[in-house]
Amino acid sequence: MTVTEQREAPASAPPPRRPNRLWALLRNSWRQLTSMRTALVLLFLLAVAAIPGSVFPQRSVNAEKVTQYYQAHPDLAPWVDRLGGFAVYASPWFASIYLLLFTSLIGCVLPRLADHVRALRQAPPDAPKRLERLPQSTEPWSRPGGPAEVAEGIAAGLRRRRFRTKLRERADGSYTVSAEKGYLKETGNLLFHTALLAVLIGVGFGHWYGxxxxxxxxxxxxxxxxxxxxxxxxxxxxxxxxxxxxxxxxxxxxxxxxxxxxxxxxxxxxxxxxxxxxxxxxxxxxxxxxxxxxxxxxxxxxxxxxxxxxxxxxxxxxxxxxxxxxxxxxxxxxxxxxxxxxxxxxxxxxxxxxxxxxxxxxxxxxxxxxxxxxxxxxxxxxxxxxxxxxxxxxxxxxxxxxxxxxxxxxxxxxxxxxxxxxxxxxxxxxxxxxxxxxxxxxxxxxxxxxxxxxxxxxxxDPTQTLALAGAVLGLLGLMLSLSGRRRRVWFTVRPSADLPGSPAASGGTLVTAGGLPRTDYPGFEDEFKALVKAAEEGTP
Incomplete structure (x- = not known):
């Protein structure tokens, strides 16, 4: 007897989905437009585009000088006029650069602002398992007192130095202290770009309604x-x-x-x-x-x-x-x-x-x-x-x-x-x-x-106050951006008996520290040593 096995044919896989090229082009173009590099290029182009306004007489400022330019340069003047040289700040090409810069800054600032607010609301991350792999780290040292007491004292000292801290207790009875500082750098960056937006708005509306x-x-x-x-x-x-x-x-x-x-x-x-x-x-x-x-x-x-x-x-x-x-x-x-x-x-x-x-x-x-x-x-x-x-x-x-x-x-x-x-x-x-x-x-x-x-x-100029406030805030943001340094430090506090080979000391704890600069910060090593010394001595 021949047994015929009927096998169910596997269901055919759905055809691969073809990417939408138009959507991909728009998405990539938006990413390029809202990048910081593009914003800087557009800002440079805006400054270059304003140069003809100081070279050629402007019809809105002095129409008589434009007439004199026509008389002195009868062949060149019509071409300059066709290119908008006598009305630079009202020309389509100047307005296009202005609007692209405005759009680029908005698309750049808003996502970064949301990320920055989200980062400020989050607690500093927990300490990594291998602190010795960080750019700055220490060997374990002993501190008298219980782990909870020592960890709380270290956290209090970091808070007095204006660090954002988070104290965590692990399941094994050890504690970690996470601290972070330097968010003013990103705050300064965002403040500077927001102020630049305010200046652009002030200049634009001042031209319209002034x-x-x-x-x-x-x-x-x-x-x-x-x-x-x-x-x-x-x-x-x-x-x-x-x-x-x-x-x-x-x-x-x-x-x-x-x-x-x-x-x-x-x-x-x-x-x-x-x-x-x-x-x-x-x-x-x-x-x-x-x-x-x-x-x-x-x-x-x-x-x-x-x-x-x-x-x-x-x-x-x-x-x-x-x-x-x-x-x-x-x-x-x-x-x-x-x-x-x-x-x-x-x-x-x-x-x-x-x-x-x-x-x-x-x-x-x-x-x-x-x-x-x-x-x-x-x-x-x-x-x-x-x-x-x-x-x-x-x-x-x-x-x-x-x-x-x-x-x-x-x-x-x-x-x-x-x-x-x-x-x-x-x-x-x-x-x-x-x-x-x-x-x-x-x-x-x-x-x-x-x-x-x-x-x-x-x-x-109805927006003169806005433009002035934007200029002042821009300088303040620039100073914060240049002076801010993003960095993180961690301390782990555990009982002395937790480490193999260490003598159990009643009430004794072992402390290990590590640090990571998030930006270029030549003085981080000295600051880290000062934090470790303060933690060793139990001083603020």
Whole structure:
């Protein structure tokens, strides 16, 4: 009889699961992006990317310099503009580096913070079985007293040295003391990176919701200004700020006090202003270079000062106009250059029509303290001997065509085209305070006096406090990170009779110690010896 054995066929194994390549790519990319190395590379790239912002003029800071760059480099400027060189901090490539750095820091800090909190909540690990294999260890030594008493004394001494300790009792009646110290290093690392995040958030939101503007404010109640964009020499609003969001205030410069050393170096600057916020009446406030004027919604910073000559021009019909014109300093002694333009002069009283070819412009230098040898350079920044050196131009000033231009220089295109001509035999004419210059057509220019002006920067940064706190915490975290040293020490305490060959001593114990530095710590050997000595002697 043939017996046929029917064997059950083994179940077929499931096919191997194919890995999801897209998920693997995303996971690996995230790990690379959130690594500390990538964060450092992105931080370096952000610093490099900011360099063009200091090399090329920025349109948001000074659009006039961008125009001048186009005129000086007509072939290069369009390419620089296409690459975002005139708006570096608003360019897509700068924003991409900024956002990648922000994401990298968040992905790096949050897991490490969770691990750090988890490590702080856990007790130090138990002592290893072979302490002699550690970088620092000792031979067993004898201590009087019971194991529990000795172990508790060692643990108390380590706690007084600010070690995190854990006392454990084993089944054989021995005790182990685990101690750990140096978590401030990782705390400092996390604090530094969290502070860096705070600075990035502060800079980003400050750019979005902040604004700044500059203004030359000449002394005199009639020359004050209110906080509107049209009143500023240049201004820049954040993407989230509208002109209607600007706070309401008005400023008038009452006095400017400047003191100088004998060498001409400035000692102190102080501006006295009249301030009105909202519907409140004007009040007198005073501020200096290092102590800005703090208003509701804005801070006013004093950047510098200069002089504004007061010029009176009398045209050929006997009509006079007086202008207060700021001249901008070009050296440390306040030698200043500027221009006074009189477009609405020489109007025929019979026809009430203005001849555009008879407009007047005066360009030159102002010297607060002119030397006696006739040199066109001031020898001291205070207005001890003010003098003007001016050249006169007659013709079309080019102010009626609607093209923006500088108010501190004449239109060179008008001069080049011949529409604005230098008055014949008009070398730079020297005018002392009170002098009158009679031109070839009988018109006159009188140097009436001078007024001081202050260069102001008005700014609002809603995240300034956050950025400052981040910078301070970053320095604190960096110091903790550099000073912290992670290390662990263990002590085992057992009865003397537990070791083979050792005489049983009633109440005696044997203590063994070992230590492990978790980071590079050249002084760990000396610290370990001091801990062992204190444990041997039973001292704190």
């Amino acid at each position: 604004w700044h503007a500059n203004r030359i404010l000449i002394a005199g109640n009639e020359l004050g200004f209110c906080n509107t964009l049209t009143q500023y020499d240049d201004s820049s609003l954040g993407p989230r700020v509208r002109p209607a969001d600007l706070p309401s205030f008005c400023l008038r410069l009452s006095d400017f006090d400047a003191s100088f050393q004998d060498t001409g170096q400035p000692k102190s600057f102080s501006a006295t202003v009249q301030v009105s916020q909202g519907d409140s009446p004007y009040e007198t406030r005073k501020f200096t270079v290092n102590d800005p004027l703090r208003l509701d919604g804005a801070n006013v910073y004093l950047l510098g000062h200069g002089y504004a000559p007061v010029l009176k021009y009398t045209d050929r019909f006997g009509v006079s106009q007086t202008k207060v014109v700021p001249f901008l300093p070009i050296d440390g002694m306040q030698t200043s250059e500027g221009v006074a333009q009189f477009p609405d002069v020489n109007i025929d009283p019979e026809t009430d029509k203005r001849d555009p070819t008879l407009q007047m412009g005066f360009e030159g230098l102002f010297l607060p303290t002119a030397p006696t040898d006739g040199t066109a350079r001031s020898i001291f920044p205070a207005a001890n001997n003010p003098m003007l050196y001016l050249s006169a131009y007659r013709g079309d000033l080019g102010l009626d065509v609607g093209t923006p231009g500088s108010v501190y220089s004449l239109n060179q295109a008008q001069i080049a085209s011949g529409d604005l001509k230098k008055v014949s035999d008009s070398r730079p004419y020297a005018l002392k305070l009170g002098d009158t210059w009679t031109l070839d057509d009988g018109t006159k220019l009188e140097f009436v006096g001078t007024r001081p002006f202050a260069t102001l920067s008005i700014r609002h």
